[in-house]
Amino acid sequence: MGTQYDIVVIGGGVVGSAVARELSRYQLKICVLEKELDVCNGVSGRNTGLLHSGILHEKNLLRTECCMEGNAEFEQVASELDVPFKRCGKLIVGFGEEEKKRLEGLYQRGLENEIPGIKMIDHDEIKSLDPNIDGDFAIYVPSAGILCPFTYTIALAENAVENGAEYYFDHEVTGVEKDEEGLFHISTNGGEFVTRWVVNCAGLYAFRISEMLGFEAYVPNRIKGEYEILDKKAGNFLSMPVYPTPNESGAFDVHVTPTIDGNVLVGPTIETIGTKIDYAVTQKMIDVLVEQGSRMFSRMNRDYYIRNYVGVFPTIEDPETHKEMDFQIQTKESAPHAVNLVCINSPGLTSALPLARRVVEKVKAQEELTANEKFNPIRKGIVKFADQDEEGKQRLIEQDPDYGEIYCRCECVTRAEVKQALHNVLGVSTISGVKYRTRASMGRCQGGYCETRLTQMVQEELGKQKEEILLNKNGAYMFTGEVK
Amino acid sequence: MQKRDVVIIGGGPAGLAAAAELKKRGVDDILIIEREKQLGGILRQCIHDGFGLTRFGQTLSGPEYSQRFIDQVKEMQIEVLTNATVIDLTDDKIVTADTRDGLLQVQARAIILTMGCRERTRGALAIPGQRPSGIYNAGVAQSYMNLYNTMVGKEIIIMGSGDIGLIMARRMTLEGAHVKAVFEVLPYPSGLPRNIEQCLNDYNIPLYLSHSVINIKGDTRIEGVTVAEVGPDMKPIPGTEKDFTCDTLVLSVGLIPENELSLAAGVTLDGRTKGAFVDENFQTDVPGVFAAGNVLHVHDLVDFVSLEAEALAAGVNEYLNSDEVAPCDIEIETDRNIGHIIPQKVSGEKNFRMSMRVRKPMGRCKIIVSQGDNTVKSTIVPNAIPAEMIQFDVAADKIMSNEKIEVSVYEQ
Numbered sequence: 001m002g003t004q005y006d007i008v009v010i011g012g013g014v015v016g017s018a019v020a021r022e023l024s025r026y027q028l029k030i031c032v033l034e035k036e037l038d039v040c041n042g043v044s045g046r047n048t049g050l051l052h053s054g055i056l057h058e059k060n061l062l063r064t065e066c067c068m069e070g071n072a073e074f075e076q077v078a079s080e081l082d083v084p085f086k087r088c089g090k091l092i093v094g095f096g097e098e099e100k101k102r103l104e105g106l107y108q109r110g111l112e113n114e115i116p117g118i119k120m121i122d123h124d125e126i127k128s129l130d131p132n133i134d135g136d137f138a139i140y141v142p143s144a145g146i147l148c149p150f151t152y153t154i155a156l157a158e159n160a161v162e163n164g165a166e167y168y169f170d171h172e173v174t175g176v177e178k179d180e181e182g183l184f185h186i187s188t189n190g191g192e193f194v195t196r197w198v199v200n201c202a203g204l205y206a207f208r209i210s211e212m213l214g215f216e217a218y219v220p221n222r223i224k225g226e227y228e229i230l231d232k233k234a235g236n237f238l239s240m241p242v243y244p245t246p247n248e249s250g251a252f253d254v255h256v257t258p259t260i261d262g263n264v265l266v267g268p269t270i271e272t273i274g275t276k277i278d279y280a281v282t283q284k285m286i287d288v289l290v291e292q293g294s295r296m297f298s299r300m301n302r303d304y305y306i307r308n309y310v311g312v313f314p315t316i317e318d319p320e321t322h323k324e325m326d327f328q329i330q331t332k333e334s335a336p337h338a339v340n341l342v343c344i345n346s347p348g349l350t351s352a353l354p355l356a357r358r359v360v361e362k363v364k365a366q367e368e369l370t371a372n373e374k375f376n377p378i379r380k381g382i383v384k385f386a387d388q389d390e391e392g393k394q395r396l397i398e399q400d401p402d403y404g405e406i407y408c409r410c411e412c413v414t415r416a417e418v419k420q421a422l423h424n425v426l427g428v429s430t431i432s433g434v435k436y437r438t439r440a441s442m443g444r445c446q447g448g449y450c451e452t453r454l455t456q457m458v459q460e461e462l463g464k465q466k467e468e469i470l471l472n473k474n475g476a477y478m479f480t481g482e483v484k
Numbered sequence: 485m486q487k488r489d490v491v492i493i494g495g496g497p498a499g500l501a502a503a504a505e506l507k508k509r510g511v512d513d514i515l516i517i518e519r520e521k522q523l524g525g526i527l528r529q530c531i532h533d534g535f536g537l538t539r540f541g542q543t544l545s546g547p548e549y550s551q552r553f554i555d556q557v558k559e560m561q562i563e564v565l566t567n568a569t570v571i572d573l574t575d576d577k578i579v580t581a582d583t584r585d586g587l588l589q590v591q592a593r594a595i596i597l598t599m600g601c602r603e604r605t606r607g608a609l610a611i612p613g614q615r616p617s618g619i620y621n622a623g624v625a626q627s628y629m630n631l632y633n634t635m636v637g638k639e640i641i642i643m644g645s646g647d648i649g650l651i652m653a654r655r656m657t658l659e660g661a662h663v664k665a666v667f668e669v670l671p672y673p674s675g676l677p678r679n680i681e682q683c684l685n686d687y688n689i690p691l692y693l694s695h696s697v698i699n700i701k702g703d704t705r706i707e708g709v710t711v712a713e714v715g716p717d718m719k720p721i722p723g724t725e726k727d728f729t730c731d732t733l734v735l736s737v738g739l740i741p742e743n744e745l746s747l748a749a750g751v752t753l754d755g756r757t758k759g760a761f762v763d764e765n766f767q768t769d770v771p772g773v774f775a776a777g778n779v780l781h782v783h784d785l786v787d788f789v790s791l792e793a794e795a796l797a798a799g800v801n802e803y804l805n806s807d808e809v810a811p812c813d814i815e816i817e818t819d820r821n822i823g824h825i826i827p828q829k830v831s832g833e834k835n836f837r838m839s840m841r842v843r844k845p846m847g848r849c850k851i852i853v854s855q856g857d858n859t860v861k862s863t864i865v866p867n868a869i870p871a872e873m874i875q876f877d878v879a880a881d882k883i884m885s886n887e888k889i890e891v892s893v894y895e896q
Contacts, residue, residue, distance in 0.1 A: 228610070229607070279614055279615065280612065280613050280614045280699075280701075281610070281612045281613060281614075281615075282612050283612045283698065286610050286612065302608075305607060305608050305609075305610055306605075306607050306608070307605075307606075307607035308607065308610055308612075309615070385582075390580075390587060393582070393587050394586055394587045397582070397583075397584070397585075397586050397587060398586065401584040401585075402584075403582075404582055404583050404584035404585065404586065404587075405567060405569075405582070405584060406519065406569035406571065406582050409519070409569065409744075410744075412571060414582070444602075444605075444608075445602045445603070445605065446605040446606070446607050446608075447624070448602050448603050448605065448621055448623065448624055449602070451624060452624065452627050452628060452631070452632055455628075455632075455634075456632065466634055466635075470617070471616075471617035472617070473704055474704065475703075475704030475705055476616060476617040476704040476705055477617060477618075477704075477705055478617055478618075478636070479628070479634050479635060479636055479637075480635045480636070480637055480638055480731075481634075481635050482633055482634065482635060483629050483633045483634065483635050483659050484635075484659055484660065
């Protein structure tokens, strides 16, 4: 039998990585099992990148509680983990009397939830915040912010690894057995893992793990959302996220959000897709994005299109109330040493660390944990050439001449950054992995200039053959080999 | 900070031709900044022939064509900085480049923009479907095959009939891949007739006009596409959908002049060309900043890129001698048959060459350049198609006033 772990976390998304990081504060042998080849490949990487305020859900929900806690602490988190983030605020705008009534309802909820600093503002005040945003009135939510979900999840995972946790990619959990001593035997396509504790952070697949662990067998009722990413040129015209007034059923139509890197996201559209997982962009929803997006943002222009993507959210309908279930952190006596997180969707990014702390509490409720004296909450990211002033750029090139070679022209990413990304502590070697760590190929030419360089670097730095280079997952090969 | 008379951004065919011509005209203080490790620009990967018929009267491969200019630039001892990427350009003509030796800043008296163009991507077109690997822009596939000796796939579908896509259809076939079909959304080819003949017809590769890829399938590597016929409104016609399996989708759906630095310098762009507004000297609306080649408007043949850059040198020389060029206040307007035109403004004092493209195939047609009732120029084009650039010279002595010049195309 191989290594025995104290805790295995299933799922390397933002929540699983936050759980691993928070658990690494204690003397525990931890590993994270992730079926994909990198962190942040499911729900965590396919969303709007918002630091939510807590106004969107009712008080007394775990999701609201975690969201507000996560929102309030994010300056500290961002500085510990070197995650760019901006508390830019957010506007929920409305036009006409009908929408005013609905917005006032939402505003009341904001007051009840005690969302810091929220205000009802009029047209002139909207214009003074951002002349490009339009509305007769709006709720201004100053505590909302934006961050890059990839950077944040990678930062949590790297900090967990730096503090002793292990990550196993390409390890899909296929079954869980419990032996007589109460140890879990987790089967994966990469072998068996033996552990005293299991935490289910499997996101879209959490319902499946839930059943394996002896918790309820939920039926997912997933939601698909399509997005359009706009050029940074459009980003100059949007300073904060803008939401329309929720429609009569309480859902939001397409909204527009600036990203921390300066692009604009338009979306998501909302479509219930039941039990399937579907990442395909559709013409129907592209048309919806254009129609509704243009209402929110006058620069919703074809010339600014960079890329589309789809997010899928794991929602579960509560069988009694028929409403969406709240975040679940479950333990039960018949399944000791298992913590089951299900229905973690929005605002999961904002709530990841608060959820992780609650997981730690569940563990502590059953056993005493000893602090890891060597735990260091500080993680440093790759120093970005593009973010530096002239002196800073000069200094970087002096330290490492690879900073003097631009590989990605659109995002101004250098060879030095690509090299560091390829030697990441998680051991990720996909082209998407480099992209998420550096932004290389995320610009308007979509890798037209840099992709040849990135794939060449994977060969040079990691000693891979052409056929072994993967875009993002097993089977997603880039090349068939040499030219004759 | 270094000071230079001329900084040329981009050492491809346009930049090299401009440099050599400037030197011939007596300008000595020139610096070419090139981001690649070698000069030559996109021609480095264009190993097929067909270059140089107009400029040199013989057919050359891309590398051979560019080598002629590289040799000239070397002989003339024009200074070249390679592996250096310009990351900023200001309206007072300060160039900042990232190099392994540090950040280089140069104050130039004149700037020549010759950065070329980039390819339109899947994202820019918002093609629906999944996002598997195996989707390549034609130029990227060309770079992989010809510069990195890397094969991108075996069962190929090509979307768009741009010239690079056609060239790649042939290249991939010769390397053992099976090119199943080329789909073009327009009712006519985007590429040159000779490429349709030599790259598709000669290899029995079918070209479907008025067809578009409307869905991409594949969870990991691309597995297939859905193609549909499109109507006159460019929308797919329901019921015409067909599925094709493939392991590679090559996109050849247009080129966009790469003007990020031009914008940084405050240069105004023309929505039609996506390049700068220029006068007959190829000066942009920022004094002392000039542009030529594919950064200005996408050309059909590199020969015309070189010729345009050589013509630009005269204007730059004039600017260096007197810190200005003659004011160009006469605007040039076009009718709806014309997609774009260069230059957009002239002085009326100099002969100049007009470059334009028609929006749709028009067959034999007459182009009339007029100023009010005065016909400045009238010329017959035997077969006007969007794939081919139309060029003709306009004599200054026919321009009678500062009134705007109108250009119209009439089918004959």
